[in-house]
Amino acid sequence: MPGSFAYAYQQLTSYILEVRLVDPDFVFDIQTTSCKDNRFTRCFxxxxxxxxxxxxxRPVVVIDETFLKWRYRGTLLTAIAIDACNHIFPLAFFITDSKTTES
Incomplete structure (x- = not known):
């Protein structure tokens, strides 16, 4: 159903392909469970x-986290740095199902 969380996760791969059309240096990795159920676990x-x-x-990178709520819980991690004008500059993003050694 369009507008639902499940639908958004299903469209994630299509979205990534569209982003790569305008940004060829875009890096993305998505991990799912076994091929049988193919459930989202994490992405970078x-x-x-x-x-x-x-x-x-500036040579300092900060990692921050926020928690995703509702039905599809998880953690969003962001790596940020500061530019020469003291503005926050996002570097990379990571969504994971939970804090584990694997993630």
Whole structure:
């Protein structure tokens, strides 16, 4: 059903393919459970521009987390740095089902 969380997770791979059309340096990795049920477990992504400008940022990277609520619980991790003008510069993102050694 369009608009639902389940539908959004199903469309994730299609969305990634569309992003790669405009950003060929886009990095994305999605992991799912076994091929039988193919359920989402975690994903990582980084857009092209942060990869290219990382060397111009201040040499401190901060990892922050926020918790995803409702039916599909999980954790969103963001890696950020500070640019020369003291602005927050997002580097990469990671969604995981929970805090585990694997993730």
């Amino acid at each position: 992504w980084c857009f092209g521009p942060p990869k290219k400008t990382y060397k111009l940022l």
